[in-house]
Amino acid sequence: MEEDKHQVETEEAMASYLITFLSILLFASFHLSFSITDGLVANGNFELGPKPSDMKGTVVIGGARSIPEWEISGFVEYIKSGQKQGDMLLVVPEGAFAVRLGNEASIKQTIQVIKGMYYSITFVAARTCAQEERLNISVPPHSGVLPMQTLYSSNGFNAHAWAWKAQSSLAQIVIHNPGVEEDPACGPLIDSVAIKALYPPRPTNKNILKNGGFEEGPYVFPNTSWGVLIPPNIEDDHSPLPGWMVESLKAVKYIDSAHFSVPQGRRAVELVAGKESAIAQVARTTPGTTYVLSFAVGDASNSCEGSMIVEAFAGKDTIKVPYESKGKGGFKRAALKFEAVSPRTRIMFLSTFYTMRSDDYSSLCGPVIDDVKLLSARKP
Structure with missing residues (x-):
């Protein structure tokens, strides 16, 4: 009897231990998966705000932890949509609330990531x-300065992407306004901060180029129609558009099929700033071999009308592809045949002209490129 009782106790203890162990494992797995889920960071849309006692008008005065999930410093305002500043009406990009960063103000949040992986932030x-607003985006030790002056949307809001490689399991995202305006309440509004894990694509037997369809890229907010600006590589060591470099002074726009006309798949790139808006990739080639670079050129169905030309380069060879846009969608295909002269060939695309949207005449737009393929001419 005593042995049976001891055996039962032992089995109960083992079962209890197993349940506890599985619970811990399940919690750890849930916590880890939650921490790296693509989408908004905790309170990324700032809908959870400071307590009334932590506010003086619009200015947050309650200390570094006044805004839930965020650490703030400097002159930070909590703005409600429709609020007025003099004769100016402040419109919040998404939801009902946003933050505004005055001179030398910052917001930051620490998130859990996987060391060695690439991530992009979209905000x-x-x-x-x-007039000359800039934002310093950093995940130490990486940082970049993104200019805010140029408008690429008719409502005045731009979504920006910036990428980094995780150096540890924790990443501190910092958005800082280095401005020196006379009025500290003249800084930019910040809203909807999200992250996305990036998976570096590889060449295949169907395409020597990586990410030729632009399907891998930064997080795109599902309820906005602005696209996402990819900064030039002088501002970002790790491109939010894996496989491609933005080798220009201005950004290119990453667009989705839910809000734009896209030639193939769910994503494409709009060349929004003329010759200042170029993307490039270096491909491995065999000298003396003939290759075919094929791609689609179109418009995003965003009232970007007129005569457009996309210039494609493969090493020293080039082709100019004209496209007459009615601003209502559509595309055409083009190809450039060339002979490789070195083991590495630089592939690049840019727009010849600057184009403004016909519905507001103030927002830059341009031709769309997609479905970019590079293959040896011997292959079908």
């Missing part, structure tokens, strides 16, 4: 009354 920003 929405809008200029208010300052």
Whole structure:
């Protein structure tokens, strides 16, 4: 009897231990998966705000932890949509609330990531009354400065992407306004901060180029129609558009099929700033071998009308592809045949002209490129 009782106790203890162990494992797995889920970071849309006692008008005065999930410093305002500043109406990009960063103000949040992986941050920003706004985006030790002056959407909001490689299991995202405006309340509005894990694509037997369809890229907010700006590589060591470099002074726009006309798949790139808006990739080639670079050129169905030309380069060879846009969608295909002269060939695309949207005449737009393929001419 005593042995049976001891055996039962032992079995109960083992069962209890197993349940506890599985619970811990399940919790750890859930916590880890939650921490790296693509989408908004905790309170990424700032809908959870400071307590009334932590506010003086619009200014947050309650200390570094006044805004839930965020650490703030400097002159930070909590803005409600429709609020007025003099004669100017402040419109929040998404939801009902956003933050505004004054001179030398910052917001930051620490998130759990996987060491060695690549990530991109996407956030929405809008200029208010300052003329030369910039934002410093960093995940130490990486950082970059993104200019806010150029408008690429008719409502004044731009979604920006920036990428980094995780150096540890924790990443501190910092958005900082280095501005020196006379009025500290003239900084940019920040809203909808999200992250996305990036998976570096590889060449295949169907395409020597990586990510030729642009399907791998930064997080695109499902309820916005602005696209996402990919910064030039002088501002970002790790491109949010894996496989490609933005080798220009201005950004290119990453667009989705839910809100734009896309030639193939769910994603494409709009060349929005003329010759200042170029993307490039270096491909491995065999000298003396003939290759075919094929791609689609179209418009995003965003009222970008007129005569457009996409210039494609493969090493020293080039082709100019004209496209007459009615701003209502559509595309054509083009190809450039060339002979490789070195083991590495630089593939590049840019738009010849600057184009403005016909519905507001202030927002830059341009031709769309997609479905970019590079194959040896011997292959079908």
